[in-house]
Amino acid sequence: MKHIISILIENESGALSRVAGLFSARGYNIESLTVAPTEDPSLSRMTLVTRGSEDIIEQITKQLNKLIDVVKLIDLEDFIHIERELMMVKIRTTDKTREEIRSLAAIFRGRIIDVTPTSYVVEMTGPSSKLDAFIAAIDGDTIIEVVRSGPTGISRGEQGLHL
Amino acid sequence: MSVELNGAQIVIQSLKDEGVEYIFGYPGGAVLHLYDAIFQQDDVKHILVRHEQGATHAADGYARATGKPGVVLVASGPGATNAVTGIATAYMDSIPMVIISGQVPSPVIGSDAFQEVDMVGITRPCVKHNFLVKDVTKLAETIKKAFYVATTGRPGPVVIDIPKDITDPRIKVAYKYPKKVVIRSYNPEVNGDKAQIKAAVDLLLTAQKPIIYSGGGVVLGEASKELIEFTQALGFPITNTLMGLGAFPSTDKQFVGMLGMHGTYEANMAMHESDVIIAIGARFDDRVTGKLDEFCPYAKIIHIDVDPASISKTVKVAIPVVGDVKPVLKQMLELIKDSKKKPSKKALESWWNQIEQWRAVKCLEYDRESRLIKPQYVIEQLYEVTKGDAYVTSDVGQHQMWAAQYYPFDKPRRWINSGGLGTMGFGLPAAIGVKLAFPDSEVACVTGDASIQMCIQELSTALQYKTPVKIINLNNSYMGMVRQWQEFSYESRYSHSYMDTIPEFVKLAEAYGHVGMRIDKPEEVRPALEEAFAMKDRTVFLDILTDRTENVYPMIESGKGHHDMTLRVAPGTSTDRELA
Ligand SMILES: Cc1cc2nc3c(=O)[nH]c(=O)nc-3n(C[C@H](O)[C@H](O)[C@H](O)COP(=O)(O)OP(=O)(O)OC[C@H]3O[C@@H](n4cnc5c(N)ncnc54)[C@H](O)[C@@H]3O)c2cc1C
Ligand SMILES: Cc1ncc(C[n+]2csc(CCOP(=O)(O)OP(=O)(O)O)c2C)c(N)n1
Ligand SMILES: [Mg+2]
Numbered sequence: 001m002k003h004i005i006s007i008l009i010e011n012e013s014g015a016l017s018r019v020a021g022l023f024s025a026r027g028y029n030i031e032s033l034t035v036a037p038t039e040d041p042s043l044s045r046m047t048l049v050t051r052g053s054e055d056i057i058e059q060i061t062k063q064l065n066k067l068i069d070v071v072k073l074i075d076l077e078d079f080i081h082i083e084r085e086l087m088m089v090k091i092r093t094t095d096k097t098r099e100e101i102r103s104l105a106a107i108f109r110g111r112i113i114d115v116t117p118t119s120y121v122v123e124m125t126g127p128s129s130k131l132d133a134f135i136a137a138i139d140g141d142t143i144i145e146v147v148r149s150g151p152t153g154i155s156r157g158e159q160g161l162h163l
Numbered sequence: 164m165s166v167e168l169n170g171a172q173i174v175i176q177s178l179k180d181e182g183v184e185y186i187f188g189y190p191g192g193a194v195l196h197l198y199d200a201i202f203q204q205d206d207v208k209h210i211l212v213r214h215e216q217g218a219t220h221a222a223d224g225y226a227r228a229t230g231k232p233g234v235v236l237v238a239s240g241p242g243a244t245n246a247v248t249g250i251a252t253a254y255m256d257s258i259p260m261v262i263i264s265g266q267v268p269s270p271v272i273g274s275d276a277f278q279e280v281d282m283v284g285i286t287r288p289c290v291k292h293n294f295l296v297k298d299v300t301k302l303a304e305t306i307k308k309a310f311y312v313a314t315t316g317r318p319g320p321v322v323i324d325i326p327k328d329i330t331d332p333r334i335k336v337a338y339k340y341p342k343k344v345v346i347r348s349y350n351p352e353v354n355g356d357k358a359q360i361k362a363a364v365d366l367l368l369t370a371q372k373p374i375i376y377s378g379g380g381v382v383l384g385e386a387s388k389e390l391i392e393f394t395q396a397l398g399f400p401i402t403n404t405l406m407g408l409g410a411f412p413s414t415d416k417q418f419v420g421m422l423g424m425h426g427t428y429e430a431n432m433a434m435h436e437s438d439v440i441i442a443i444g445a446r447f448d449d450r451v452t453g454k455l456d457e458f459c460p461y462a463k464i465i466h467i468d469v470d471p472a473s474i475s476k477t478v479k480v481a482i483p484v485v486g487d488v489k490p491v492l493k494q495m496l497e498l499i500k501d502s503k504k505k506p507s508k509k510a511l512e513s514w515w516n517q518i519e520q521w522r523a524v525k526c527l528e529y530d531r532e533s534r535l536i537k538p539q540y541v542i543e544q545l546y547e548v549t550k551g552d553a554y555v556t557s558d559v560g561q562h563q564m565w566a567a568q569y570y571p572f573d574k575p576r577r578w579i580n581s582g583g584l585g586t587m588g589f590g591l592p593a594a595i596g597v598k599l600a601f602p603d604s605e606v607a608c609v610t611g612d613a614s615i616q617m618c619i620q621e622l623s624t625a626l627q628y629k630t631p632v633k634i635i636n637l638n639n640s641y642m643g644m645v646r647q648w649q650e651f652s653y654e655s656r657y658s659h660s661y662m663d664t665i666p667e668f669v670k671l672a673e674a675y676g677h678v679g680m681r682i683d684k685p686e687e688v689r690p691a692l693e694e695a696f697a698m699k700d701r702t703v704f705l706d707i708l709t710d711r712t713e714n715v716y717p718m719i720e721s722g723k724g725h726h727d728m729t730l731r732v733a734p735g736t737s738t739d740r741e742l743a
Contacts, residue, residue, distance in 0.1 A: 010348060014283060025288045062472035068292040068312060071348040
């Protein structure tokens, strides 16, 4: 099963490689990983998407917690949470297809953020499944490139991941 | 009041303030400022080894024997990489060590500078934590953090990589060694959850066929006394892992021997048949569990461990208790004493009867009539000559198992071996580290003809620092452990488990300035050992030619369960077998 693990980690060089190294050394898979500093510059927040049985996820969280640089973590699966991913898709356009792409993007609440005579860049955020659905809805041959941030997430309500 | 010191002086002064007695090291370009600072003081003594691997094992042996962290100093590049095997050895057995490695100057890091390796990167998977020092004003604090992390919680090695410019003698900064450090992300759990402890005791008191399975965590956590009281209060049988030997007296009646691959029949059978197991500072290693699907099918398991990641890693447990063994056992003992419920006398009596029947199999018997020297006999004699009170280090192989099986340790920290990584070459340097810590105690290194050659150069260190250890080389002219596996699993195709050219160890010992003795008759063993141990101030190398065909029994062959042990067929059988 897919799990989104949110990690507060010391904002130090090498911290990311400790996390990545742990996954490769122990044979866990990482589907995606995003990391950026937080409002507290000494901390980074990492969002990691992984898959595995309950036992494996338990080991993953324990092993992550064991890393000295990891300050705190939660498995968002244990919370009601919101998941968002950012995607930008560059699509080849012709006079005939422009209108169709625009309306499709609108249905998915995407925005067109760059236009050239032969291309659009569509920006879209949402749960990963929604982004997958958009990709499936457009003609694959017209896609020039796709860039996705990987999911990030946050729990609902007052509780949250902080010090 | 603060003083101004340069980086090199800060390192040495910090070690002094940390109470460090010995540094085991080897110089090189990137650490020359540090060596110059070492030269100008005598509080922290430096032990010059002959290979950096030897430095790590010696520091490790010192740490295992004393419980204090071992300290290592190596140069950048090859000096640092030579230390990696020893660091990984300490990591696998959770031994507290601080390893200081030199690094090329900060401005050239990343430029493939002379003798540059990414030490932080290389050691990341085999250290508890590591640091690259980037600022001399943070040096003392980093050292304090390193010792704190290495020695608390589940102990382990910590590397501090120090670029050469950080130790520049011209740059002085205010020095004050912190009394305490706080690391917000690191707070090992100590006391254990009260409710879990209560639940564990309740379960223990209802057990019909209980067993205590304790490991290295009891040694590391200095909880031998508590373990003994706990075991006596319950009257349960107890087994130890290879790493836990000595934490409970091996000569006590409640002790059923080591468990696992080369454990006793009674220990493994008792594990298999038990209904309640309490694992104390043990990590369900694969050498211990055998085939996981068949591991202890009837048992509810309680597990005390300071590292949550050790719990339910390979074997699911019913009652986890995360905490330090010592306070947790104390609390359990209190509850047991206060409880109205007592362990069932009747159930325990029939359980012990069953165990005595397994014991009666006498799984450790061997051919005592042989004309050849039996390795088991040598260890038994070693036990007698040293009155069971020596520090015994070992290398890796059959000799290691025999030492564990035939030298009953009654105290913790007396049995010093590489269990998790199984590093050949560990024994001799470790013995030197132990002897430095306890100059008045007997230190024996039980080794094999192959293992001893992996760090033989440390014989020279032993001479320089006058560490008179006794080397018991169980010379079977084979990588016996490898040969045994080839015999069991590869139809005796002895591929490269034999060396045609084994050195004359007596001459070799003499060349290094020590005493060498060659023993090839059973009746010579005892007198030779007595003679060797009588030479108080000499390192003695006993090259003992043992039965080349002897195997370690009993054995759980790979892929089998505890109840499926291979026992020695009949006394003498192995001797009669011809080697190909
Ligand atoms: C050739 C060979 C054969 C071997 N055969 C066997 C065999 O037959 N039987 C056997 O038992 N082993 C055998 N071993 C050793 C085996 O590989 C493991 O090293 C060993 O079983 C692990 O011992 P342990 O479970 O006590 O764990 P250790 O490695 O000693 O780990 C200690 C555990 O205690 C925890 N801990 C540490 N400090 C504390 C504390 N203060 N409080 C609470 N918990 C703490 C740690 O987190 C860890 O989980 C063999 C090794 C070799 C090389
Ligand atoms: C550094 C290292 N290399 C290889 C091994 C694999 N290995 C385990 S035991 C052994 C043979 C040891 O032979 P010896 O020291 O003569 O001991 P014996 O088994 O004969 O008692 C080998 C090669 C190891 N444990 N460590
Ligand atoms: Mg041998």
